[in-house]
Amino acid sequence: MSKVNIKVLADQLQLSVSTISKALRDSYEISDETKKKVLELATRLNYVPNPYASSLRRKKSKTIAVVLPEVADNFFSLAINGIQSVAETKGYHVLIYLSHEKFANEKTILEDCASGRVDGVLISISSETNSADHINRLQGNNIPVVFFDREQEGIETARVTTNDFDCGFMAANLLLQKGCHKPAFVSISESLPLLLNRMEGFKAALNKAGIPETDQQIVYCTDNDSMYKQIKSILQSEHRPDGLIASVEKIVTPVYLACHELNIRIPHDIKVIAFATLDTAPILNPPLTTITQPAFEIGKAAATLLFKGIEKSSFDLRKEKVVIPSVLIERESTL
């Protein structure tokens, strides 16, 4: 902890503490001459103001929280970059919390956020979350909340997402168009709106094409560890799908590995398309058709919105909804 504080400066310059403070904040009450002297001494002594004292008095922390389910996914890495890029320009600090997909963790984290530690919260909810109380409480404490990527229904606040339904639709359509008759949708949660939206899009496309419900396979791989095994068993089942949509990035590797092991050829025997931001997609074997989320942009937009809510309390976040479309990039896995 730095031992040079405002009082030290004041003593050395024979000025009062308040004068120093005002000089440092460039107040009009202080003469240019004094300001210069203060600044000079401050930099010479390496003075750095104590953020906690300041936050306590001003009731602003200049800090935001980012609550994520995990950062293993490429998507969140990029989103963090986007968030950070705007936080930087605003002079804000960024606290990162991980819920590990657990509702209980998420709740604890948000309780802490209600303490005044942060001025706002960006959150992508855990797959377990189905309540909204913990989030409403934040709002009750006048702490703006913005959802990004994964949203939660039943809460009135800003959200930044991508066009998940449309992309689910597009993905399914592509498979159909390429000749698939029994496409499968592989999901990891039965409750996450994000996945439900993608799935609804998938089903809508199949319905439109007149494919009976019985041939509309929705498969859940809820467990991270046994994902490979689960996928293998899907691929070995008697009604093996001839097309597959990986609803999230981490499904891709197990799928490719399982196909390889089972001698199922992509795209000949099964066509694959994935929701992913993998930059290795073009060099996979075969190159993977992806629906790429604009992760960086989503993070950036969410942060921008949050700061609007923080900076002007008149700004009503509750009605804000930004949708940034993903892009479908066709590659050989759906040839």
Place this chain on the structure above:
Amino acid sequence: MSKVNIKVLADQLQLSVSTISKALRDSYEISDETKKKVLELATRLNYVPNPYASSLRRKKSKTIAVVLPEVADNFFSLAINGIQSVAETKGYHVLIYLSHEKFANEKTILEDCASGRVDGVLISISSETNSADHINRLQGNNIPVVFFDREQEGIETARVTTNDFDCGFMAANLLLQKGCHKPAFVSISESLPLLLNRMEGFKAALNKAGIPETDQQIVYCTDNDSMYKQIKSILQSEHRPDGLIASVEKIVTPVYLACHELNIRIPHDIKVIAFATLDTAPILNPPLTTITQPAFEIGKAAATLLFKGIEKSSFDLRKEKVVIPSVLIERESTL
């Protein structure tokens, strides 16, 4: 900001502020009966202590900073997970800063860290950094610093790295063993110790094998945007390498793409090995031989060390040095 503070509790219970504070901290001075009443009211009113007031008074923030060059890389995602996992158990908060590989940014960030905002700093230095003053200043302020992954010479503090020299050596050896005569090492910085170590290992192996300096190609792709073009020109040069070591993960995709475009077959025409934590490595075309850094473990070890330094000032961080070995996984790209 929560409006219910200690004073509110005190008024409601007809007790003094200090009694409440002590009760909440479970002090022996307070009777069990009173404690229970206080606790009950606190939870009923959703009281959350103001962290800034507490930090100000106690002179510790229960927060650490993690300073990274960028999070686009998979390595840092995993490292953050490792760090977070131990911070969580210790009840610490994690601030993330990005230097974007710029020394100036890094300096600014560390100056801020000297304010008492954090109790310790984990840092992976930017590729531009070649000075140590800004880090020494932190130490001067009694803020423990631990390097991870990327270290900086000339500073006495703890560091957690992987065995970069050995891995460079191993990588080169593997290429030689597989029949390469003109292996190239692709780097992104001429100053980062991490990359220098890997390169030195590379050179050592080649020297040992009696390969003349002229056939020891070290190539630098310093610019992120033109990487693809640079790599292509390497592959088109007259002394085209027959083996290639990607010193960092982000080199992989451009290399594969360039080879594909130029009809250079991996591993037939050129063997490729990469320092990477990509989990898509086994499904690339061809599957990529990697040297995988134990990113999670490095983050975890670094954080553990940092907390040792934070919690007991008697613990001397300066001599600590942890090396967690990477693992070489052979795949078809070096067949």
Place this chain on the structure above:
DNA sequence: CAATGGCTCGCAACCGTTTTCGTAAATAAA
């Protein structure tokens, strides 16, 4: 010359918690 007003600066309260120290009451020891 007195009054007015603009410039600078200092005083002191305040932000919410922690912690030292003092003290009254209750209990134990003498």
Place this chain on the structure above:
DNA sequence: TTTATTTACGAAAACGGTTGCGAGCCATTG
């Protein structure tokens, strides 16, 4: 009963900045 000792709590001073207000000083104006 008197004297220690413990128990349970309160008063007040920190922690380091911020900020409203008052005050002294000089210059301008009527």
